[in-house]
Amino acid sequence: MITILFTAVAVLSLAAAAYWARRRRAHRTAGAGEMCALLIAWALAFVTYTPVLQEAVDSVVPNVSRLLSNSATMTGSTLVLVFLFQLNLEPEVARHRTRIRLALLGVVLVCLIGFFAAEHANPSLTQFYVLYLFVYAGYFAMTVKDFLIQVWKQARSSRRKSQRIGLRIVAAGCVFSLLYAGYKLFVLISLGLGLGLITAHHHCSEQFTVRCTFSVTAPVVSALLIVFGLTLPAVVWPISQYVRKRWEAGSFAALGPLWDDMSTATPEIVLDSTDPDDETNDPDFALHRRVIEINDGVLALHPYRALEVQTAAQGALAALDRQPKHPDAIVEAAVLSAAARAKRNGWEPSWPQAPQAPGTSSREGNLRAETEWLLQVSHAYTHSTVRVAADGLVMADGGSQT
Missing domain, CATH: 1.20.1070 (Rhopdopsin 7-helix transmembrane proteins)
Structure with a gap:
């Protein structure tokens, strides 16, 4: 033995x-x-x-x-x-x-x-x-x-x-x-x-x-x-x-829907690239850049954040029998979606502005925490907003015309 x-x-x-x-x-x-x-x-x-x-x-x-x-x-x-x-x-x-x-x-x-x-x-x-x-x-x-x-x-x-x-x-x-x-x-x-x-x-x-x-x-x-x-x-x-690079590459792709909405409404947030291969060869650089661009878009859309959309989304969540995960991200997705639509349509924001999402200041400078938060928002963009905050988005359309 x-x-x-x-x-x-x-x-x-x-x-x-x-x-x-x-x-x-x-x-x-x-x-x-x-x-x-x-x-x-x-x-x-x-x-x-x-x-x-x-x-x-x-x-x-x-x-x-x-x-x-x-x-x-x-x-x-x-x-x-x-x-x-x-x-x-x-x-x-x-x-x-x-x-x-x-x-x-x-x-x-x-x-x-x-x-x-x-x-x-x-x-x-x-x-x-x-x-x-x-x-x-x-x-x-x-x-x-x-x-x-x-x-x-x-x-x-x-x-x-x-x-x-x-x-x-x-x-x-x-x-x-x-x-x-x-x-x-x-x-x-x-x-x-x-x-x-x-x-x-x-x-x-x-x-x-x-x-x-x-x-x-x-x-x-x-x-x-x-x-x-x-x-x-x-x-x-x-x-x-290897795990980190996989997470970075996956996060970069998962942020695509949110980035598309932000960059379409505010194309000026897209940064010039000195090397077109950076996004494929360096997942860390690509993810960092995408997070910065999305945050720049959030800042650019700040005047278009509608308080009534935020309130409507919160009300729709409260009416559900089973609360979904990350309700704050769902509410933020509804607010950003409505703000991007208002910006694209050229509406002048005349409504009360919605405050920033909870925890915004605590995540500043922390790439990991900011990425995880934006992933939750992007997921809500494609899966939850239509069902949970549809009434709030409709109100945003109507409110923009007053």
Whole structure:
């Protein structure tokens, strides 16, 4: 069971590494190379934690699986920190700290290999294993501490929701890393003081035990959470961009009936375009422009807003047995439709003016809120106004002739 689980996680980590490598070629994402490298390191760590591989390599060199898994874990945790350096720090500072960390990692790896070789040459002595464990646990704890500082800094400055969620997941992964570091410290104290609470060498089988929970499961869960938390924003971002563009393109089309009425009554609101392909190539630009033009039309029709049309539409809504959604938008659609008709017919507005729609001032400057409001009005134009506010529109026709 453990072998299957860890192998599956390693495959997923390699798939995530391939995703980041593709993004780096296409977009030159900051820290993408470091992220790809750390995912590969975590994949190697997962593989070395599998009991099948541990038994295979240990049959050649006793306990060498421990050196392999610890080296991969330290490399992965260091590269996570390097990745956050790329996000949080200025490029020159990030490069300087990265060089220091990678040099320190190299020194630690050399020390671990040396202590492991000495331990292998003198299996009866535990001092070399204690030194090995001291270097490994000390470096890992220091890395987790620095990692938490960088995560906290990034969480405070992040504006994207996916990044905030991802960093919370990363923080949860750090908790499991601390459990793992605490376990290693407990082992170090037991061996260093000769308490005999923990044996020097222990292999986890295919069955989970309490000791394996801290020595294997905790770092694996930590790596999973950290990798997932750091990858989540990169995965969510293109999806959110695709959803946003779909919404912008759909909103642009849905505003067509309202824009047609506004631009026909007040053709001067239509802005000149320097690039005729803007509307097809940039949905954000096209939608922004359409919202501005509609709002300009609403302002131009302000003198033609008839209070009696507004009152009639409100009365028609109140008489319905079942109230429709967005009644304010239906009333506004009736008022704008009547105002556009009056403007097109050349009538001089001599009637009391209807006030602005509720919430007009609160939506100013908010493209999303303004678009959603105009979508409601445009929908009322094509679906609800004829049935709900027909009497008010008729009154507008009659009132314009007085």
